[in-house]
Amino acid sequence: MEVSELSFENIILLGFMGSGKSSVGKRLAKSLKWDFIDTDAAIEEISGMSVQEIFRKHGETRFRSEEEVLVKRLQDSRHYVIATGGGTVLNSGNWELLSQIGLMVSLYASLDTILERIGNRNDRPLMKASHEEIERLWVDRQPIYNQADLVIDTTDIGIDDVVREILQKIEGGFENVARG
Numbered sequence: 001m002e003v004s005e006l007s008f009e010n011i012i013l014l015g016f017m018g019s020g021k022s023s024v025g026k027r028l029a030k031s032l033k034w035d036f037i038d039t040d041a042a043i044e045e046i047s048g049m050s051v052q053e054i055f056r057k058h059g060e061t062r063f064r065s066e067e068e069v070l071v072k073r074l075q076d077s078r079h080y081v082i083a084t085g086g087g088t089v090l091n092s093g094n095w096e097l098l099s100q101i102g103l104m105v106s107l108y109a110s111l112d113t114i115l116e117r118i119g120n121r122n123d124r125p126l127m128k129a130s131h132e133e134i135e136r137l138w139v140d141r142q143p144i145y146n147q148a149d150l151v152i153d154t155t156d157i158g159i160d161d162v163v164r165e166i167l168q169k170i171e172g173g174f175e176n177v178a179r180g
């Protein structure tokens with residue numbers, strides 16, 4: 001697809017931890033010949049600390065403020081696929097800024113799928129919570145993620161299929177509906 005045909009300048013991927021934002025984002029960027037940025041990775045690079053370390057040493061509030069600063073820096077981005085952290089868009093200012101610069105694409109996955117994908121990994125501070133707390137987080141966040149321009153159910157499909165589905169929806173003139 002010709003990049004010039006698109007009516008938006010960036011694609012923002014959002015959704016719960018383990019929904020595939022980074023993996024999908026990298027491949028989607030490659031397909032579009034756009035650049036890719038992962039907000040967690042960018043924060044780690046800028047701060048010289050892993051997300052885990054920021055949470056451990058300085059707390060979640062500090063991480064959220066790093067996220068906010070980074071999102072502000074993204075406002076002149078063009079032709080980027082931006083994979084956000086699962087909590088980035090919960091901040092209404094971040095949502096507003098990101099939705100002004102690109103098409104908001106939410107990657108949905110059922111809670112069971114999320115737990116299957118990342119339940120055993122220990123690199124996400126919020127996944128160390130109890131099952132009940134993770135479930136509450138997942139339930140509470142769905143209405144926010146569902147406000148995206150496009151919601152893709154990734155529960156039973158692989159990364160390439162998710163990328164294909166996003167591209168098909170965009171090619172189908174979706175952006176004209178979403179962005180008038």
Ligand code: S3P
Binds near residue numbers: 017018088125
């Ligand atoms: C978070 C998700 C993580 C990371 C941080 C907090 C969240 O990113 O930003 O651990 O609040 O959901 P991923 O969604 O890429 O795992």
